[in-house]
Amino acid sequence: MSTVQKIQVAIVGVGLVGSELISQLLAVTKPSPFQIVAVTSSKKTLFGASLGSDWKSSLDGSQTKADIPALTTHLEGLLPNGKVVVVDNTSSDDIAAFYPRWLAAGINVVTPNKKAFSGELSLYEKIVESSKASGARFLNESTVGAGLPIISTLKELVITGDEITKIEGVFSGTMSYIFNQYSNGSPEGPAFSSVVSEAREKGYTEPHPADDLNGFDVARKLTILSRTISPSSSITSFASVQTASLIPAALEGIPTGDEFIRRLPEFDAQFDATRKEAAAAKEVLRFVGVVEPSTGTVKAGLERYPTSHPFATSLGGSDNIIMFHTKRYGARPLIVQGAGAGAAVTAMGVLGDLFKLV
Ligand SMILES: NC(=O)c1ccc[n+]([C@@H]2O[C@H](COP(=O)([O-])OP(=O)(O)OC[C@H]3O[C@@H](n4cnc5c(N)ncnc54)[C@H](OP(=O)(O)O)[C@@H]3O)[C@@H](O)[C@H]2O)c1
Ligand SMILES: *[C@@H]1O[C@H](CO)[C@@H](O)[C@H](O)[C@H]1NC(C)=O
Ligand SMILES: CC(=O)N[C@H]1CO[C@H](CO)[C@@H](O)[C@@H]1O
Numbered sequence: 603m604s605t606v607q608k609i610q611v612a613i614v615g616v617g618l619v620g621s622e623l624i625s626q627l628l629a630v631t632k633p634s635p636f637q638i639v640a641v642t643s644s645k646k647t648l649f650g651a652s653l654g655s656d657w658k659s660s661l662d663g664s665q666t667k668a669d670i671p672a673l674t675t676h677l678e679g680l681l682p683n684g685k686v687v688v689v690d691n692t693s694s695d696d697i698a699a700f701y702p703r704w705l706a707a708g709i710n711v712v713t714p715n716k717k718a719f720s721g722e723l724s725l726y727e728k729i730v731e732s733s734k735a736s737g738a739r740f741l742n743e744s745t746v747g748a749g750l751p752i753i754s755t756l757k758e759l760v761i762t763g764d765e766i767t768k769i770e771g772v773f774s775g776t777m778s779y780i781f782n783q784y785s786n787g788s789p790e791g792p793a794f795s796s797v798v799s800e801a802r803e804k805g806y807t808e809p810h811p812a813d814d815l816n817g818f819d820v821a822r823k824l825t826i827l828s829r830t831i832s833p834s835s836s837i838t839s840f841a842s843v844q845t846a847s848l849i850p851a852a853l854e855g856i857p858t859g860d861e862f863i864r865r866l867p868e869f870d871a872q873f874d875a876t877r878k879e880a881a882a883a884k885e886v887l888r889f890v891g892v893v894e895p896s897t898g899t900v901k902a903g904l905e906r907y908p909t910s911h912p913f914a915t916s917l918g919g920s921d922n923i924i925m926f927h928t929k930r931y932g933a934r935p936l937i938v939q940g941a942g943a944g945a946a947v948t949a950m951g952v953l954g955d956l957f958k959l960v
Contacts, residue, residue: 607684608634608636608637609635609636609684609687610637610677610685610687611636611638611639611687611689611956612638612639612642612673612677612686613638613642613689613691614642614670614673614690614692615642615644615690615692615694615697616658617691618945619691619945619948619949619952620691621658622945622946622948623949623953624638624653624657625655625949626949626950627956635957638650638653639653639680639686640676640677642668642670643661644692646661646662646664647661647666647667647668647672647673648661649666649676670696674700674703674709677704677707678707681707685710686708687710687712687956688704688712689952690711691713692715693715693717694715695717698717698718698725699725701728702725702729702731703732705729705736705738706732706735706736706738707736710738710739710740710959711738711739711740711741712952712956712959713740713741713742713744713952714745714948714951714952715745716745716746716823717822719742719826720745720825721840722839723837723839726829730833739959741955741959742826743951743952744952745823745826746773746826746827747773747924747938748775748944748948748951749946749948749951749954750939750941750942750947750951751938752827752924752938753826753827755936755938756827756830756831756926757830759926759936760830760831764928764930764931765928765929766893766895766928767895767927767928767929768892768894768927769827769891769892769894769925769926770890770891770893770924770925770927771891771922771923771924771925772889772890772913772917772922772923773820773823773824773890773891773922773924774820774823775806775920775922775941775942776801776807776920776943777814778888778920778921778923779801779806780798780801780889781888781889782918783797783800783801784797784877785880785886785887785888786909787880787881787884787885787909789877789878789881789882791877793867793870793874794866794869794870794874795870798866799863799866802859808859809859810859810862811863812849812853812856812859816848817845817846817848817889817903818845820845820891821840821891822840824840824843824891824893824900825843827893828895828900831895832895836898837900843900843901843902844901844902844903845901845903846901846904848889850869850872853865853866853869880906883906884909885906885907885908885909886909886913886914887905887906888904888906888913888914889903889904890904890913912937912939916939919941920942921940921941921942922938922939922941922943923937924937924938924939925937926938
């Protein structure tokens with residue numbers, strides 16, 4: 603390996619997953635094909651060709667301010683030494699806006715950040731063009747289902763010539779948790795507001811639960827799947843996905859999560875009626891995303907499934923489950939299921955993408 607050039611990895615955003623990724627990178631069986639050359643938080647940057655397990659205190663002590671253009675110049679300077687890849691572990695639109703520049707320069711991009719791939723079509727088109735022009739790659743496995751093999755499974759179905767009839771799934775870990783608790787086929791159960799409030803206390807929701815209940819996270823994931831099936835998909839941005847928000851109209855725009863939680867009980871009766879209706883038909887409620895290429899349907903919302911359906915029987919915790927209905931898989935769809943969030947599995951999805959560059 604010593605004669606083989608290492609892949610030079612720069613990590614932007616060092617929270618839970620970023621930190622976990624660094625641990626996993628440092629634990630890769632020796633000789634590792636990777637070398638961490640830079641780590642950046644929103645405040646500071648640390649450069650170094652041999653960052654080790656003490657990276658956190660070194661970053662804290664660094665005198666170098668975070669500066670993405672300066673990082674970019676530094677990385678361009680490393681290109682003669684071999685491949686360079688930026689791991690974007692932020693949820694920042696500002697960082698996403700740099701992908702075209704990085705890709706055009708020949709720097710690969712690996713990320714769990716959905717922003718660039720699910721936002722404005724013009725940014726996405728620039729990303730695709732810059733990558734084509736330079737040959738640098740962008741990899742996105744962990745944007746959908748964290749570490750679960752969703753994108754890679756879909757890509758393989760598509761490139762081998764299978765025809766996707768429909769993809770349907772529970773794509774949000776938060777929504778999964780909420781409805782696994784709320785609706786199990788019984789007409790009775792805990793109040794919707796109490797399930798949401800408990801999920802929030804456990805840290806399973808965003809600080810403002812409306813940021814989960816609006817369905818945008820699912821709409822972003824569906825946009826990524828649609829564009830992966832067909833880069834010329836007509837989705838102009840995730841905002842154009844037909845999304846049935848669960849936020850009661852009267853609570854739209856409430857500024858704080860605390861006030862939202864205080865008011866949510868006013869709408870328990872409404873959710874309860876929906877649960878009773880489903881139970882009477884021996885069905886459960888699940889918040890799902892659907893992509894149906896033949897009709898151009900891309901939608902997110904609450905749907906009902908029979909109590910015998912895998913979406914009712916096989917989900918626990920905040921699992922994701924994704925069903926691929928295709929021509930070859932016929933009446934028995936291909937199903938991928940498992941934990942769809944968490945630092946360890948998300949970092950694994952990112953590291954798996956890094957290995958694709960080796
Ligand atoms: N956690 C999961 O299970 C999971 C699963 C799949 C995908 N993801 C995706 O992973 C990404 C991160 O997740 P998150 O929700 O935990 O994000 P987050 O809380 O917003 O964390 C982002 C991190 O990036 C850093 N950051 C933000 N802007 C930056 C900038 N301009 N330059 C450098 N660093 C910057 C922040 O640094 P400071 O701490 O220095 O402020 C922070 O540590 C998101 O895109 C998310 O959608 C997460
Ligand atoms: C995700 O990455 C794959 C490459 O692995 C690519 O084929 C696909 O088009 C990408 N999708 C999006 C929406 O970026
Ligand atoms: C995917 C990933 O690494 N996400 C992490 C990025 O960093 C933030 C910390 O600020 C974590 O919270 C994320 O989980």
